[in-house]
Amino acid sequence: MKKHAITLTVNGEERDLIVPSNRTLLDALRDDLGYTDTKYGCGTGECGACTILVDGMTTINGCLTLAATMNGKSITTAAGLARNGHLHPVQEAFIENDAIQCGFCTPGMVLKTISLLDENPRPTEAEIRHGLEGNICRCTGYTKIVEAVQDASRRITGSNVSAIGE
Amino acid sequence: MAEDVAFKHIEKTSLIGKRIKKPDAPAKAIGKTRYINDMVLPQMLYGKILHAGRPHAEIISIDTSEAEKLAGVHLVITAKDTPDLKLGFVKDNAPLKSKVLCERDEVAAVAAESEAIAAAAIKLIKVSYKDLPGVFSAKDGLKKDAPQIQENFPGNKSLKFKFKHGDLAEAEAGSDIILDHVFNVHYVTHCCMGTSCAIADFDHNGKLTIYSQTQYPYNYKMDLAPALGIDPGDIRVIQPTTGGSFGAKLDVYPYEPVAAILAQKTGRPVKVLFDREEEFINSPTRQPAAIHLRTGCTSDGILTFRSADVLMDNGAYTSWGPTVPVIMMRTVSGHYRVPVIDFKAQAVYSNNAYAGSFRGYGNVQMTYATAQHMDMFAEELSEKHGMDPIEFHLKNAQKSGEVTPQKSYLRECVLAECLTTAAAASDYVNKHKTYTEACTEEGRYKRGIGLASSIHNAGGAKIHKSDGCGTILKMDDYARVTVITGASEIGQGIDAVISQIVSEELGVPPEHVTLVNNDSDIGPWDVGVHASRTTFIAGNGAKRAAIKAKKQILAAASKQANVTAEELDLRGGYVVQDKDGAAVIRLDRMLRQMHFQPTPDVVMVSDYYEPNSELEGKDHISDHSAAYSHAVHIAEVVVDTYTGEVKVEKVTMAQDVGRVINRMGLEAQMEGGLAFGLGFALSEEMIFEEGRLLNPSFRDYKVPTAPEMPEIEMHFIESDCEEGPYGAKGIAELPTIVIAPAIANAVYNATGIRFLNPPMSPEKVARAIWEKKQADS
Ligand code: FES
Numbered sequence: 035m036k037k038h039a040i041t042l043t044v045n046g047e048e049r050d051l052i053v054p055s056n057r058t059l060l061d062a063l064r065d066d067l068g069y070t071d072t073k074y075g076c077g078t079g080e081c082g083a084c085t086i087l088v089d090g091m092t093t094i095n096g097c098l099t100l101a102a103t104m105n106g107k108s109i110t111t112a113a114g115l116a117r118n119g120h121l122h123p124v125q126e127a128f129i130e131n132d133a134i135q136c137g138f139c140t141p142g143m144v145l146k147t148i149s150l151l152d153e154n155p156r157p158t159e160a161e162i163r164h165g166l167e168g169n170i171c172r173c174t175g176y177t178k179i180v181e182a183v184q185d186a187s188r189r190i191t192g193s194n195v196s197a198i199g200e
Numbered sequence: 201m202a203e204d205v206a207f208k209h210i211e212k213t214s215l216i217g218k219r220i221k222k223p224d225a226p227a228k229a230i231g232k233t234r235y236i237n238d239m240v241l242p243q244m245l246y247g248k249i250l251h252a253g254r255p256h257a258e259i260i261s262i263d264t265s266e267a268e269k270l271a272g273v274h275l276v277i278t279a280k281d282t283p284d285l286k287l288g289f290v291k292d293n294a295p296l297k298s299k300v301l302c303e304r305d306e307v308a309a310v311a312a313e314s315e316a317i318a319a320a321a322i323k324l325i326k327v328s329y330k331d332l333p334g335v336f337s338a339k340d341g342l343k344k345d346a347p348q349i350q351e352n353f354p355g356n357k358s359l360k361f362k363f364k365h366g367d368l369a370e371a372e373a374g375s376d377i378i379l380d381h382v383f384n385v386h387y388v389t390h391c392c393m394g395t396s397c398a399i400a401d402f403d404h405n406g407k408l409t410i411y412s413q414t415q416y417p418y419n420y421k422m423d424l425a426p427a428l429g430i431d432p433g434d435i436r437v438i439q440p441t442t443g444g445s446f447g448a449k450l451d452v453y454p455y456e457p458v459a460a461i462l463a464q465k466t467g468r469p470v471k472v473l474f475d476r477e478e479e480f481i482n483s484p485t486r487q488p489a490a491i492h493l494r495t496g497c498t499s500d501g502i503l504t505f506r507s508a509d510v511l512m513d514n515g516a517y518t519s520w521g522p523t524v525p526v527i528m529m530r531t532v533s534g535h536y537r538v539p540v541i542d543f544k545a546q547a548v549y550s551n552n553a554y555a556g557s558f559r560g561y562g563n564v565q566m567t568y569a570t571a572q573h574m575d576m577f578a579e580e581l582s583e584k585h586g587m588d589p590i591e592f593h594l595k596n597a598q599k600s601g602e603v604t605p606q607k608s609y610l611r612e613c614v615l616a617e618c619l620t621t622a623a624a625a626s627d628y629v630n631k632h633k634t635y636t637e638a639c640t641e642e643g644r645y646k647r648g649i650g651l652a653s654s655i656h657n658a659g660g661a662k663i664h665k666s667d668g669c670g671t672i673l674k675m676d677d678y679a680r681v682t683v684i685t686g687a688s689e690i691g692q693g694i695d696a697v698i699s700q701i702v703s704e705e706l707g708v709p710p711e712h713v714t715l716v717n718n719d720s721d722i723g724p725w726d727v728g729v730h731a732s733r734t735t736f737i738a739g740n741g742a743k744r745a746a747i748k749a750k751k752q753i754l755a756a757a758s759k760q761a762n763v764t765a766e767e768l769d770l771r772g773g774y775v776v777q778d779k780d781g782a783a784v785i786r787l788d789r790m791l792r793q794m795h796f797q798p799t800p801d802v803v804m805v806s807d808y809y810e811p812n813s814e815l816e817g818k819d820h821i822s823d824h825s826a827a828y829s830h831a832v833h834i835a836e837v838v839v840d841t842y843t844g845e846v847k848v849e850k851v852t853m854a855q856d857v858g859r860v861i862n863r864m865g866l867e868a869q870m871e872g873g874l875a876f877g878l879g880f881a882l883s884e885e886m887i888f889e890e891g892r893l894l895n896p897s898f899r900d901y902k903v904p905t906a907p908e909m910p911e912i913e914m915h916f917i918e919s920d921c922e923e924g925p926y927g928a929k930g931i932a933e934l935p936t937i938v939i940a941p942a943i944a945n946a947v948y949n950a951t952g953i954r955f956l957n958p959p960m961s962p963e964k965v966a967r968a969i970w971e972k973k974q975a976d977s
């Protein structure tokens with residue numbers, strides 16, 4: 035199979051790698067580069083566990099994206115959100131509100147929330163629920179996740195931190 | 201007096217009932233937690249299993265030669281390479297099969313350098329099968345000419361249970377109303393977000409280390425060892441963080457011994473990890489059941505009898521699934537007083553998928569039936585005799601001190617409070633009446649409200665010789681505490697509860713408590729995470745260990761301070777005078793003084809807590825739990841009569857929690873449990889056709905997502921359980937159990953249609969509404 039030499043910037047670090055055409059971004063991140071904070075939940079774009087941020091604020095499903103198409107892109111995973119030793123306000127909100135049980139969905143949920151709040155910093159509850167529709171959580175029943183997003187919205191809009199926390 | 205304690209007073213405060221953050225949350229939020237799915241060991245190979253993909257067949261031949269030739273393949277194994285030792289509740293399952301009895305059957309396995317090579321190798325294995333006629337329902341399995349599935353079980357009869365109490369004929373004769381329905385409870389599955397995984401690694405002495413998602417590490421060894429021909433003592437179980445479990449990992453399933461056999465034979469660590477489709481097909485399900493329920497009642501609204509005849513499709517093998525009647529026979533009553541009971545259950549082998557344990561264990565199925573009968577009675581009694589529905593429930597509600605026919609001793613029973621609280625908070629009676637009247641009016645959207653309740657064990661379940669849990673607690677020279685407990689953390693939050701309890705007793709911040717509970721070579725024994733037992737049992741163990749440590753410290757401090765130990769307390773990192781909180785000495789100093797003296801006095805204590813429940817006998821009738829708890833859910837729904845969509849708008853729940861320990865964790869367990877029940881009620885269903893699963897994906901198997909979840913109002917009723925830690929009871933299963941029939945009753949209130957066969961999916965609801973219209977016109 036054809037191989038491609040690509041460069042990805044992951045959480046601010048430039049990484050070169052060679053991937054076959056059919057390698058998903060999820061596998062490249064997890065298996066080739068060791069970013070295991072991006073999770074595999076279904077591999078078919080239905081659960082959101084593999085959600086990542088591309089070039090700032092757009093989320094994509096790593097499992098549906100071919101790594102070879104991502105040459106030159108900048109990618110943020112949950113592990114790349116902290117700034118100067120401080121967690122991202124969305125991460126803080128998830129912890130404070132007990133929105134995390136097994137935590138398997140959490141990286142994807144956190145990243146989805148960041149992009150959601152970037153588009154709509156003061157979402158209604160219905161907008162939050164709708165925005166998270168593509169991210170499955172089997173543990174929490176979503177109540178505490180929705181509360182965490184509301185709390186994060188307050189933290190971000192109240193303190194004028196940009197959603198990416200820079 | 202040392203400077204740092206001069207004039208320092210520390211008031212007595214308590215963490216119990218407070219909102220405590222989970223200690224493992226930050227690492228999970230930043231993606232630092234290493235799940236078993238993420239783990240790679242040096243030299244590790246990837247194992248992959250070839251599943252039969254057909255329900256019933258003889259295996260004529262298996263040709264593995266092409267697969268073996270593929271570069272990067274280390275080993276291919278089939279049934280002939282594995283010991284013929286068996287897995288499962290009646291030892292009817294093998295790691296690899298020589299005959300196919302269901303779609304998931306493991307036929308061969310490969311160990312290779314990469315996942316991709318392993319997957320390619322699997323495709324190169326050529327198996328020739330001779331398909332056999334299959335059995336695809338319990339009913340068919342009982343037919344005279346049905347093919348026999350398991351050699352040792354003639355007539356396809358698997359497990360069987362019965363319980364009888366009182367004179368049924370007499371009770372029937374004394375009943376004014378008798379209800380008689382068959383409820384068909386369907387197949388659902390756990391859908392843990394982290395798919396199934398095991399990593400096996402043998403050392404030079406033949407000792408196996410298995411990284412596992414198991415919920416019961418100690419007995420797991422006993423179940424796994426025979427499949428490998430090794431001694432259980434030569435197995436070390438390590439439990440890395442896992443992406444959910446919910447009962448799914450309460451047994452050994454074939455992929456685990458397969459990983460171990462591959463590792464044993466290759467001499468390399470081997471990881472088996474399912475993809476999502478494999479997870480759907482090859483994981484245990486909830487036990488499906490046809491429940492023929494008959495209940496009698498007098499015109500005064502007093503229940504007279506209940507009979508339940510349960511027929512269960514066992515599937516091809518016997519894991520925990522077909523044992524659920526043990527709980528069904530107990531929860532068929534016990535929330536409402538039923539004097540006469542006749543319970544039977546029979547499991548029948550088929551070529552379908554097989555069930556395991558699943559949050560709500562048997563009671564999800566049983567309560568779906570019983571709570572609808574209660575609703576039917578309430579309706580009839582209100583129509584014919586003007587009886588208030590809540591009054592009907594209250595008349596029959598069990599009370600504190602009662603012992604049920606199944607010998608459940610309801611020491612503290614607050615079902616009546618749960619009923620009145622939930623009914624008042626939701627304005628149940630008025631709304632129910634209004635919606636009943638509106639039911640027959642024209643209009644697309646119909647509102648309904650429905651009530652359901654149940655009982656569940658809340659202090660473990662003594663189904664093994666011990667229902668206990670060991671705890672070892674040590675304190676270091678800096679007043680940091682390490683608690684080694686047998687209780688596993690599977691995302692349910694026991695680490696937070698134990699830190700909180702220990703910090704309550706020892707007056708140290710919860711952050712200063714470290715939990716060690718993921719290595720069977722280190723931890724003391726525990727029976728496992730099931731039966732809503734962990735907070736109760738492990739919590740009690742941790743509390744007792746902490747109290748021992750506290751006594752030891754206060755005894756030492758009392759000598760120094762020249763007061764009795766009873767006059768001292770531990771608060772805020774200090775030894776203080778109990779009466780006024782005056783600090784005596786900093787706790788870390790005290791510990792160092794105890795340690796560094798001619799006769800060192802180091803804090804290292806242990807405890808084994810065994811609840812005061814009774815071991816279940818062969819008939820399963822005993823006071824098997826140290827506590828029982830009740831819950832009431834009231835669901836409010838809107839039914840779109842055009843699309844059949846049921847939207848649950850609000851759920852009001854009232855549950856006996858004994859006592860709140862971690863309020864935030866408790867809410868989280870309630871909400872999560874409710875989501876399971878809601879999915880079961882409305883959308884989740886494994887669809888099988890001749891033993892093959894037709895919908896093995898999240899696209900076609902619909903678990904609840906954020907928009908579907910209702911507003912939830914929770915009322916925690918504190919019955920103060922005498923035996924529970926600080927009065928707490930186990931809570932995690934009732935939220936899953938009670939919601940589905942509450943929704944079914946609400947849908948009835950809205951539409952006038954009973955749904956005896958869940959799920960109430962849009963197609964089914966729309967069709968039923970259309971059929972009713974046809975019939976009415
Ligand atoms: S793993 Fe990508 S959406 Fe599920």
Ligand code: FES
Nearest residue numbers: 136137171172173
């Ligand atoms: S916390 Fe377990 S899946 Fe969301």
